[in-house]
Amino acid sequence: MDLQEYVNQFDSMTCIMSVEKKPNGYGKMRIEVGNKAYIDSFEKNSGNLIDMPFGKRFVPGQEYTAYIPKDLNFEHFIYSSAVLKKPMHAYIHPERFDVWFNIFSLPLDFEDPFKCYCTYTQELSTEMNTDSLQSLSAKTTADVLKTCIKLRSTKNFLKTMDEVMADIRNICKANYCCIMLTDFKARKCSLLSENAAPEIGRHTLADFLNDEFIDYAKSWLDIINGSTCLLIKNEQDKEDIKARHPAWYKSLRSANIERLALFPLKYNDDIIGFIWATNFALEETDHIKETLELSTYFIASEIANYQLLQKLEKLSSTDLLTEVKNRNAMNNRILKILSGRERVPNCYGIVFADLNNLKYVNDSEGHGAGDQLLKDGAEILKSTFENSEIYRAGGDEFLIIDMENTKETLSHKVETLRKKSDDPNKISFAVGFYYEENGGDIRKAMREADANMYNDKKAFYERHPECRNR
Numbered sequence: 001m002d003l004q005e006y007v008n009q010f011d012s013m014t015c016i017m018s019v020e021k022k023p024n025g026y027g028k029m030r031i032e033v034g035n036k037a038y039i040d041s042f043e044k045n046s047g048n049l050i051d052m053p054f055g056k057r058f059v060p061g062q063e064y065t066a067y068i069p070k071d072l073n074f075e076h077f078i079y080s081s082a083v084l085k086k087p088m089h090a091y092i093h094p095e096r097f098d099v100w101f102n103i104f105s106l107p108l109d110f111e112d113p114f115k116c117y118c119t120y121t122q123e124l125s126t127e128m129n130t131d132s133l134q135s136l137s138a139k140t141t142a143d144v145l146k147t148c149i150k151l152r153s154t155k156n157f158l159k160t161m162d163e164v165m166a167d168i169r170n171i172c173k174a175n176y177c178c179i180m181l182t183d184f185k186a187r188k189c190s191l192l193s194e195n196a197a198p199e200i201g202r203h204t205l206a207d208f209l210n211d212e213f214i215d216y217a218k219s220w221l222d223i224i225n226g227s228t229c230l231l232i233k234n235e236q237d238k239e240d241i242k243a244r245h246p247a248w249y250k251s252l253r254s255a256n257i258e259r260l261a262l263f264p265l266k267y268n269d270d271i272i273g274f275i276w277a278t279n280f281a282l283e284e285t286d287h288i289k290e291t292l293e294l295s296t297y298f299i300a301s302e303i304a305n306y307q308l309l310q311k312l313e314k315l316s317s318t319d320l321l322t323e324v325k326n327r328n329a330m331n332n333r334i335l336k337i338l339s340g341r342e343r344v345p346n347c348y349g350i351v352f353a354d355l356n357n358l359k360y361v362n363d364s365e366g367h368g369a370g371d372q373l374l375k376d377g378a379e380i381l382k383s384t385f386e387n388s389e390i391y392r393a394g395g396d397e398f399l400i401i402d403m404e405n406t407k408e409t410l411s412h413k414v415e416t417l418r419k420k421s422d423d424p425n426k427i428s429f430a431v432g433f434y435y436e437e438n439g440g441d442i443r444k445a446m447r448e449a450d451a452n453m454y455n456d457k458k459a460f461y462e463r464h465p466e467c468r469n470r
Helices: 003-007 036-040 072-082 138-153 157-172 213-224 235-244 246-254 282-317 327-339 358-365 367-384 407-420 442-463
Strands: 013-022 025-034 088-092 100-105 115-125 176-183 188-196 230-232 260-267 270-278 348-355 389-394 397-402 429-436
Touching: 003 013, 003 025, 013 036, 013 072, 025 072, 025 235, 072 088, 072 100, 072 115, 072 230, 072 282, 088 282, 138 157, 138 282, 157 176, 157 188, 157 270, 157 282, 176 213, 176 282, 188 213, 213 230, 213 235, 213 246, 213 260, 213 270, 230 235, 230 282, 235 246, 260 282, 270 282, 282 327, 327 389, 327 442, 348 367, 348 407, 348 442, 358 367, 367 389, 367 397, 367 407, 407 429, 429 442
Parallel strands: none
Antiparallel strands: 013 025, 013 115, 088 100, 100 115, 176 188, 176 270, 230 260, 260 270, 348 397, 348 429, 389 397
16 A cells, blocks of 8 residues: 555545554554645745644654654554554644644554555534534533533532442543642642542542642643644553553652543643542543543633632622722621621621720821731731631721630630730730620620720730820
């Protein structure tokens, strides 16, 4: 067979890929020949939707890594077609390109004792083409549609994400599946949702998330390197990870992870997290890849919308200076309690804390110093009442609602606050405390705490008469 003559019959960008035969796995993958449309994609300013990286001229028979970064995901696609003789299809949006790829591969029955061959055809579009989705398998389409319907119709996002994780784990036939959110600028990562098979017992990623874990996540981006995912299926793949990131390889081994499907979640060109499944069923690899490549596109969009709503809610309910809850949030909380929409226990505590000398500091040192006084005071409140609801009720006044602690515990916290803030020249709070033990009206509890606070302020000025005219 004349490979060049064969590939020239294709109108779309098409090449012939070869895979070296090896006793234990596969060897080098090469782009043997390409038609004119494919070769033109290597030329800069060729008029195509993309230019291949580096702008190199095409040389037949080169390893594919001469033109694009090493990609285990791409290698799995080509190996499945050339070696396993499976027709392959994917509709993807790799990070390193600004276009959607509709790609096809067909095995070639070409006698060669050293190599296996397949075609590789790609069609490009700048926008998602819903018609291209019709070529996905019925199983994939059903799974993706199920995820989309759940996410779009949910009234409880976190509960629905737990259901989606359970669905994806079942699709993968994996023992564990999770979504981790990332903020690389702030060097933070957090667990959004996870689902584990019953037979592996308690297993949560939250036990491992620390300041160093974000460095692992950054390394994943280097390994994925602009592709849609990372699939670790066998020892050969793990050896590649060992060579590129020995520490991560060691952690995978220690966690008994033999196979891993890892997909970045991308929204508006930003990586917002990762979804992964461990020890998935090898026979489901192609279905997992096809399903999650598309599902993650919609999941990332819904997560971004959820995060935006969370930010808007925080902005509407948070005092931006002190980062405690604001008066609007306090009024809404009290209204919900009074209307019966939120139940409160019979025993709860109310604390009012009024920051002394704020006006004096504003007048004598400027509002910048006054703002710093408020922030410093709020930090003391947050460290003292760490499990309580803290509100900035007004200029220099804070309200603490505590539904968790006993009277003795809360009394001790109040005394701790007094000790932390008893310097008239720095931080000084007038504190009022009331503990309700019979399920009484919260408005009465607030009035009692407020009255006690003013009594405390009076005692403060009696102890420090020099502050009276401040």
